[in-house]
Amino acid sequence: MDLRVDNSADAAVERRRAVEATRQARIFNTRQRVMGLDLKALEQQVAERKEREEMEAQRERTFDLLRVNQDQVLMQQLHEEEERKSESNRDLIHYRAIRQRAEDTRDADLNFDRQRARGLSIPVPNSELGPASMQVFQGEGLGDKEKRRAQMEQTERVLRAQREQSEQLQRKNTHRELLKGRELVQQDLRAVQLDTLEEECKRAACIALSNYHLAQAAERAEKERNEQMRKEDEDMAEVRHMVTSDILTERPEAAQREGGRVEGSVGGPKVLTDRWRGMGPEQLSAIHKQREEQRLERERLREIDKQRDKAWDLQRMTVTREAEEEERRATELQKEKRTEMDRHNEQLAREQRQQ
Template structure:
């Protein structure tokens, strides 16, 4: 019998450990419920334990809050009772203060509600200067004062003095008016005499002015007549000179050289130009004929060019048609070759399939499939 060495024991323990791990792994993997649903009892137990701890903690916290709330309620009740007592004490102190220091007779408006007001009241009118006799009180009217007799006598004396003073002022005013009328009459006579003298002077001056104006107008008329005669004579001379210049000048004589410009022989003066000469007209007609011939030549060249392009287009179209037909023939040939090749491949595939059916006769059984998925690796 061989002795077990420490190394053998270690190998045996390692082998047993691997076998145990393999069995545990197979149990987890081959258990369809755990593999598909993914249930983990240990994790669930841990979660339940944590939930219970959490609930206990919440319960303890709520109990702490409840105790604190009860304590606060007690304190609130005590404070409310103290506040009510303080309020009653304050109301009592206010009432005592009003009874001792705020009596009705010490108020400012007590006279409005005083029951003995009629006994304490004064008469409605004591004198004419009583400050209580206001307008709204209607205790004193015009002519109902206490000094009516003395006032009436004084007014009569005053009226008499006023009448005498008015008479004196009236007499004085009449005397002033008479003096003013005399002065006005004298002044008016002086003004009339002076106006008459000025009128005479004005008449003499007007006559002198009229005479001078008449003489001046006569001299002006004479000068105007002489000036018109001179102007008419000068105008006739100017007209004769202008007619002579026009008849002898280049404007009516149709001189073609007067239109020559100093800037060159090809330039003319527009306001003096009388038209082109016969040589210039002949040259223009010659140039026009040349232009017509050149245009006909260009048209003929363009027609020839269009004919060439037309022939080229026809040839190109014919070549394209021939090439297209050749391509169609090539495609038909390729299609026939491809069809032949496909037929050959189909025959080969059918032959191979028939051969495989004849050679491969064994079918897989259940034992063949059970040899798979026996380990966790």
């Protein structure tokens, strides 16, 4: 059975190595460390600014849609309120027409027209009716039309007052709702404006910081460019001086001191050693001639020394031979003396034996 190899540790090590390599590349970047300009950070700031602007535009569009929707909802509420008011008025009129008719009231018989009252037919014979059965009395029914008109006018005034009061109350409620909605919209707009101002302040701060960094980078680049130009000018001036000065020329006079030796110098050289380019042909021929004379003189002296050495060698050999000859003669003489002494001793010994 094959077991799965856990590569999480290796992946973690590789990830840490990549992070460390990125950090070292950022730290050891001389341009970024010296000039203080981080292009990746600037690009990230630009991307973040574009993203914030896009989010701001999206939020503005969202708030515009929200305002339009709120206006539409408010108009719909007003329309529905008008519809409810009209429906309520129609229901009220219908209810009054059905449930509050004048002929259905308790005193409807008193408010009827006298002629209509006289035209009523009672099925009971008049002979059987008593005083309590009388419906119309003498003097009644005078001014009924004016009374009904006055009552209708009063009822209309009351209804009109109630309707106006209801409409006024409805207008107050609608106005209060409008003010509340407008206040909420203003609060939202104020919050959006504050957020926009805050984002603009942050964006302005980022832009100012970026401009400051760019100005520093430009100033540093200008300083480096001026320093490079100054070094190049100095190098060119030095090269021009080296080319046009007497250092690289072949003039022997350039190495000669004015007036011979330098004042105050004792035994100083007659030429300037830093400008001397070598000797001329006459000087070289004189030196070669002098060197040849010196060589011949050395040869002569060497020959003399050789002859002297030979003479000394011959003398040493002669002295050595004489010393050897003298030593040989002394040895022979001593040998002869010893031989003579031996013979004499032998003679004495024989004479002594003979005695």
